[in-house]
Amino acid sequence: MSRLTDLLAQARKTDPQLAADLEAEFRQLTQRSQFGLVFERHQPEAVELPGRPVRRGDTVRVLPPRGTLTIGDTRHWVVTDLERTPDGKQAHLTEADVDPEVREPATSTAALEDLVVVARFEDPIYxxxxxxxxxxxxxxxxxxxxxxxxxxxxxxxxxxxxxxxxxxxxxxxxxxxxxxxxxxxxxxxxxxxxxxxxxxxxxxxxxxxxxxxxxxxxxxxxxxxxxxxxxxxxxxxxxxxxxxxxxxxxxxxxxxxxxxxxxxxxxxxxxxxxxxxxxxxxxAAVAGDMTMRQARSKEKVRWAGLMRQGANGRRSARPNLFYPIFVANETGRVHSVGDSLPLDVPRSEVSPPPGTTAIWPLSKAGGESTWGRDPESLRKALSAGYVKIGRFTPGSERCGFTHLQSGQIKAIEEGALVVTGRDSDGSLQVEFAEGGQTAMxxxxxxxxxxxxxxxxxxxxxxxxxxxxxxxxxxxxxxxxxxxxxxxxxxxxxxxxxxxxxxxxxxxxxxxxxxxxxxxxxxxxxxxxxxxxxxxxxxxxxxxxxxxxxxxxxxxxxxxxxxxxxxxxxxxxxxxxxxxxxxxxxxxxxxxxxxxxxxxFTLTYEAPRQVRRNRAFARVAPMLWFKAGSRGRIISSLPERGWDVAQAYGVLEDMDHAPEFLAALEADPQVGMAFIVTDSEVAFQSVARQLPEHATAVRLYESYLHNFQINRRA
Missing domain, CATH: 3.40.50.150 (Vaccinia Virus protein VP39)
Structure with missing residues (x-):
């Protein structure tokens, strides 16, 4: 490569830009694998942005006249100035991507309505x-x-x-x-x-x-x-x-x-x-062998009874497992799960929610037994679909419930049991995987x-x-x-x-x-x-x-x-x-x-407007997105200069930081706090006081830095 290096050095003396371009091309060639995929990586790519307002400095294309099917002028132009004329807004244009040492770039004017902004992929976007x-x-x-x-x-x-x-x-x-x-x-x-x-x-x-x-x-x-x-x-x-x-x-x-x-x-x-x-x-082995074969095991998955049996199943033995399950009379689905009833409180004192019947763990003879899960465990199991309800009669205190036990739940997680859907009561439909065991x-x-x-x-x-x-x-x-x-x-x-x-x-x-x-x-x-x-x-x-x-x-x-x-x-x-x-x-x-x-529709913002906090309404959905896409979007801030939604909060006025921090402390679901400030000292001061469940993000430093470093050729 010494000869090539000497030639590049000579070129650099007369045309530094040409030498730099040649050096970049040679670097690309030397980085290519001897074996592998070889293709022309320098194919230019750009995209037209119809509807995006034309700004000074934009790259644009002149559209063909309305009603024509021709491609029209495919050149790219740079908007050097905008002016208002009796016929409407006009743009002054200079031809883009022209080496002035080879020829003078062309100039032109065009009505704004006949221009479309072009975003080139080597340029950063905001x-x-x-x-x-x-x-x-x-x-x-x-x-x-x-x-x-x-x-x-x-x-x-x-x-x-x-x-x-x-x-x-x-x-x-x-x-x-x-x-x-x-x-x-x-x-x-x-x-x-x-x-x-x-x-x-x-x-x-x-x-x-x-x-x-x-x-x-x-x-x-x-x-x-x-x-x-x-x-x-x-x-x-x-x-x-x-x-x-x-x-x-x-x-x-x-x-x-x-x-x-x-x-x-x-x-x-x-x-x-x-x-x-x-x-x-x-x-995960969760969908059989993915072929036409129907060789699944005919064995049915057994759901265990939820009510405990024997002496240890009596209410007196485990009073914390005696509680009502409220079932909606109209739908026959579980409405809610009550709390454990102390031994000295008769079940007759429990009033079901309107439109529901209280189901208790009662034997056929009417004896008070217990459920196989505590109330909180049953609520989670119901939510996951691990509990089935049997034949329900409104007004009757007895109804059969069955549930999946811990070993079966583990089998679902490992793929030995396959979830195929849900029944009308919300419970999972489960069957054995191919051959009754996991199989890729x-x-x-x-x-x-x-x-x-x-x-x-x-x-x-x-x-x-x-x-x-x-x-x-x-x-x-x-x-x-x-x-x-x-x-x-x-x-x-x-x-x-x-x-x-x-x-x-x-x-x-x-x-x-x-x-x-x-x-x-x-x-x-x-x-x-x-x-x-x-x-x-x-x-x-x-x-x-x-x-x-x-x-x-x-x-x-x-x-x-x-x-x-x-x-x-x-x-x-x-x-x-x-x-x-x-x-x-x-x-x-x-x-x-x-x-x-x-x-949503993606927009293209001017970094100066972002830095000056004049594009908050369009950056706001990205903050919601970054925080997990839950709840409402904080699309504007009230006069107090801060707001907290379900997943995140935004602080703009540092004078109200104590109120903002108190609101975050009161809501453990808020996982992210966006702090709008140009001062690193102010940002760190607030960040140090955030509750453990919240992560601090500085605006607009983090936003601008992310897209400034994301320049791709």
């Missing part, structure tokens, strides 16, 4: 979020699933502030790069005759996977990626290079039992699923539940009648894949940054229903309109950013309505969804889910 709606059906304490309408690379960068190393599972269904107009690179569709098709796809994926790696918990997490034969070899090598310490396996899964014909090739029945397992992550499934999957036609397209049509989405995944296929790694993690965070129709969030809601979990799914999708639909919209004179255009985008037309409908059990027209969920957990889709969801 994101915010604007809430566009929510649906609440899970109670105030249950975390929210979230949908973010954004370019997914920028959404991933936003998540480095809120969820770095906090994600347990990523499930993605990226573009398959088939050559059809199914994905864009640098604002243009990638077609089959593009000589750089594979390099563009690999550049596209590599950038996103590198950020995704920062979000995954390095000690125990998984990335699941589906793909077909077009790119599976390249994706496998890319995953090996991006996650060198992970264990990676590839599964073949039949998703089209009828087959899909390929010209002069074998008919295609399956696709591939990569599992990238980080740290201690490993699949194989690498070839074939289940009727995984048919994308029946349980993807047809199911989606029941939820969103007359709305089309190309090739949605089978709900149950996604559910099975994710279950292997979030089983036993009731609070897992699941991310899908190619969300599309929202199948992953739907699957996570089903998993929560099956075991009482509080998992939350973050779904990232854009509001892209299909290539075919774009033609008709452009002929009408519409552009991206127009309300009439945006209403047909994936996020607004498919993703948000699907997740809302799944939770409420009603179609967008307000009709009950027809049909039942099948397989693992069968119940009417019209029942919905006891879940919450909130919808």
């Amino acid at each position: 994101p915010g979020l604007v809430e566009t709606g929510r649906v609440e059906n899970g109670g105030p304490d249950k975390p929210f699933h979230t949908v973010i309408n954004a370019e997914n690379f920028h959404a991933l960068e936003m998540l480095t502030y809120t969820h770095r190393h906090k994600v347990d599972c990523i499930y993605i269904d990226p573009p398959y790069n088939t050559g059809a107009k199914d994905w864009k690179y640098n604002n243009d569709y990638v077609e089959a005759d593009d000589d750089y098709r594979h390099s563009k796809w690999l550049s596209f994926m590599e950038r996103r996977l590198q950020v995704a790696r920062e979000l995954l918990n390095p000690d125990d997490s998984v990335l699941i990626a589906t793909i077909d034969e077009k790119e599976y070899l390249r994706l496998g090598m890319l995953l090996e290079q991006t996650f060198p310490e992970a264990r990676i396996q590839m599964i073949s899964a039949i998703i089209n039992p009828k087959g899909s014909s390929r010209r002069d090739q074998f008919s295609r029945f399956d696709e591939y699923i990569f599992f990238v397992m980080n740290g201690s992550a490993r699949p 499934p194989g690498t070839a999957w074939h289940r009727p539940a995984h048919s994308a036609s029946e349980h993807g397209s047809t199911l989606l049509n029941a939820i969103l009648p007359d709305r089309k989405f190309p090739f949605p995944k089978s709900l149950y296929a996604v559910e099975d894949a994710v279950r292997f790694f979030v089983h036993g993690k009731p609070d897992a965070v699941v991310l899908d940054f190619f969300s599309g129709s929202g199948t992953t969030a739907h699957a996570v809601m089903r998993l929560n229903r099956q075991d009482g979990g509080r998992r939350q799914c973050i779904s990232v999708t854009n509001n892209e309109v299909s290539a075919e639909e774009q033609k008709g919209l452009r002929k009408k004179g519409l552009r991206p950013g127009d309300p009439e255009w945006e209403r047909w985008g994936i996020c607004d037309y498919i993703t948000k309505p699907r997740i809302t409908a799944a939770i409420t059990g009603k179609t967008p027209a307000g009709d009950p969804i027809k049909g039942n969920y099948k397989f693992t957990d069968e119940f009417p889709m019209a029942d919905g889910f006891e879940e919450n969801a909130a919808f």
Whole structure:
């Protein structure tokens, strides 16, 4: 390399910038592996931001006239000045990315309405979020699933502030790069005759996977990626290079039992699923062998009686185990569990809540016995689904209860027993795993539940009648894949940054229903309109950013309505969804889910406005996000200069710090305290006084620093 070094030294004397650029390129070449995946990494990537206000210094593109189908001027321009004219606001432009020593950059002017801001991926962004709606059906304490309408690379960068190393599972269904107009690179569709098709796809994926790696918990997490034969070899090598310490396996899964014909090739029945397992992550044996074989043990799982028997079961022997269970007369479900009754207090003095009957541990002869769990233990077991109620007669003091014992609960955790759903009383449906013991499934999957036609397209049509989405995944296929790694993690965070129709969030809601979990799914999708639909919209004179255009985008037309409908059990027209969920957990889709969801659009903020606390309303949802997505969002602060919500608090006025600290001390659920101050001394003073259950975060230092260091080429 000595000759090369000498040449670079000579070049540096006459053209320092050229020498620096050449040195960077040579460094890239020397860092490449002798063996491995080789592709053109310097494919530029940028994204248009319709609707984003144009500011001085922005990079923009001039849009073609309304009503035309031409691409128009593809050059990038920099806004040097803005002025108001009789015809409206105008921007003065200078051509971007032009070396002035080669030629003078062109200049121009354009109306603001004819410009669209362009975000280049090598530039830092300062994101915010604007809430566009929510649906609440899970109670105030249950975390929210979230949908973010954004370019997914920028959404991933936003998540480095809120969820770095906090994600347990990523499930993605990226573009398959088939050559059809199914994905864009640098604002243009990638077609089959593009000589750089594979390099563009690999550049596209590599950038996103590198950020995704920062979000995954390095000690125990998984990335699941589906793909077909077009790119599976390249994706496998890319995953090996991006996650060198992970264990990676590839599964073949039949998703089209009828087959899909390929010209002069074998008919295609399956696709591939990569599992990238980080740290201690490993699949749990919870879903049988994932094939058509139905060899499960016919032996029934025995539920033990909850009432104790024998001499030790008498009330006098264990008075702390004598208490009422209140059952709702109308539904036959447990309403609540009472407290233990002292020996000297007759049960007749207990008044059941209105509309309920008190059930006591009474023998057939009327003798007072005891339950097999204390009140608090029974409340937890009921919540987890470990207790069944027998035949109930309103007004009768006796009713049979059964429960799963500690050994059976451990067997569920270890996979020897499989949870297949819940009964109407809320109790788990449990059966023995394959052969009555734990067993890892194989690498070839074939289940009727995984048919994308029946349980993807047809199911989606029941939820969103007359709305089309190309090739949605089978709900149950996604559910099975994710279950292997979030089983036993009731609070897992699941991310899908190619969300599309929202199948992953739907699957996570089903998993929560099956075991009482509080998992939350973050779904990232854009509001892209299909290539075919774009033609008709452009002929009408519409552009991206127009309300009439945006209403047909994936996020607004498919993703948000699907997740809302799944939770409420009603179609967008307000009709009950027809049909039942099948397989693992069968119940009417019209029942919905006891879940919450909130919808956001990513914004791009000016760092100066953030630093001056003038963008709080758009940064606020990120604080809520970072604190766990529970309860309300503190979208503005009252005059006192502080506020505390269910999961976090914000302090802006240091004079009111004592009141703020007292409010945090009184609520152990508040896990994070955001302190707005330019003074490190003031921040440390408040941070030292926080209760142990709260973590201090300084605004806006932590926010700005996170995105300043996240500059990626």
